[in-house]
Amino acid sequence: MIARDRNWLLIFAVCVALAIVYPLFADGYQLTVIRDALIFGLFAASLDFFWGRTGILCFGHAAFFGIGGYIMALVTLNDAIPFASLLGIMGAVAGAAFVAAIIGYFLFFGGIRGSYFTIVTLAMGVICQQAAVSWSSVTGGDSGLIGIPPIEFDLGGLHVDLSQDLPSYIFVSAIVAVAVLALWSISRGRWGTVLTAIQDNEVRAAALGHNAPLRLLVTFVLSAAIAGLAGALYVCMAGLVAPDLSGLLLSTEVIVWVAVGGRGTLLGPVLGAIFIQRAQQTISSFNPSLWPLLLGCVFVIIVFVLPDGILSIYARLKSLFKGRRRAQ
């Protein structure tokens, strides 16, 4: 195992340990704050899985988060559907994946890459948000849908009811941990190696027998499916879904979370999402108009000072001290 993988697993283990002991020190409200931040962290990890490995930026990733959220809301609000929570989650994941497969097929096999891909996906996000506003008979229009019940299901004799703070925190933490670990395993294996090769030189990868558009498409679909899962979890925890959840602002915020946390690290974006949201809540509580200004400044500073995100601070400090020692 190479040192980079070992460090990643170490940081992952520390994060899991912190997540386990956190309920001992936190009250119900604090638990729900971290729980929601973790869901957005999962959303950020889903974007990073695609952007971090392929180098192609999706600027409308909130569309998949919103699609997942709306499907979950529509399924769970319909009393006629049995096993609504489980079916809702499956529908949210499948719905987001389906939309990504359709859009991704035309983009990847049509040779759309780089900034053109970014612009098209930006438009996709705007269209999704507009559809959520305009199709009010289904989506509830501007005000969205409210009264979405918490997740509740039976699995092999075990009754899972997430209406309370602690069970919902544990459930979300476990899903985020498993999903991030799974995405990391995929990224560091052969799949990730080929994606890096495609990012480096797609023509060459194809000349070595790799169906690059198909591989990019599958990665995009998987990334969208995880974003859909995050959307489904979020609306059940929040109890409502609104057009903002598929909007441009959220698509932009998730890019900032990934950039701040460290693109290509999967764990960094989760931490970035938690860190930025906590900061937002704290700063907005004494001056709401200060936050956008500070966020912009933090983003610019991170891009210049820590282009690999906050997760790279340790490595940078280490190399700094090494350099000093060598100089002495």
Added chain:
Amino acid sequence: MLRTIAVSAGYGLLPVLNGIDLSVAPGEVVGLLGRNGAGKTTLLRVIAGGLPASGGAVVLGDQDLTNAPAFRRARAGIAHVPQGRGIFNQLTVRQNLEVGTRAAKDRGDGGIPDDIFGYFPILREREAQVAGTLSGGQQQMLAIGRALCGLPSVLLLDEPSEGIQPNIVQSIAELVPRIARERGIAIVLVEQNLDLVLKASDRCLVMEKGRIVHEGAPEAFADETLLKDLLAL
């Protein structure tokens, strides 16, 4: 057996190849000579699927690959080592070789063939090194080794001596015919370095303005008048 039958191609409205007939047998090295702009690199790109043919056919064995995308041609057995080598700089030497094994997945065991390291021992020594930090010569060896990981039946080499120190050019000149013989690969070698191409090839073709204008054994090119006529040397 690789064959191109009356292949034509170009960039936009500009025709570059005008009916190229070429056939290369297993184990044979065919050297492709010609002045700059004669269409040598374009011909390799058309065979490898990097550029569509506007006419004619590209046939490997009994498979017509004229309209197949590049990745299907690679899986059918055509490997292309382009000018500039196309190494994946961020990956290690081993990862580069692993990426190269995909073309052979349906025909081999999907692993890196051991004899690659026999041809290029330096790749074994540098296995864990990031490929972007290798020297030009080492990158060229990696590019050829990576192409061989796909267990190709055809190997297209475009200017393997470009920007490489003389002793490595010498070893490439020795390795190319050896690889062709030992592995039964049909090799097309495009090269500006006349010594290399005459030493490595079994047969030489000269291209001019998108056509093959002369064919002969390497020994025939020792004639300076002929060289002057064909290549303006």
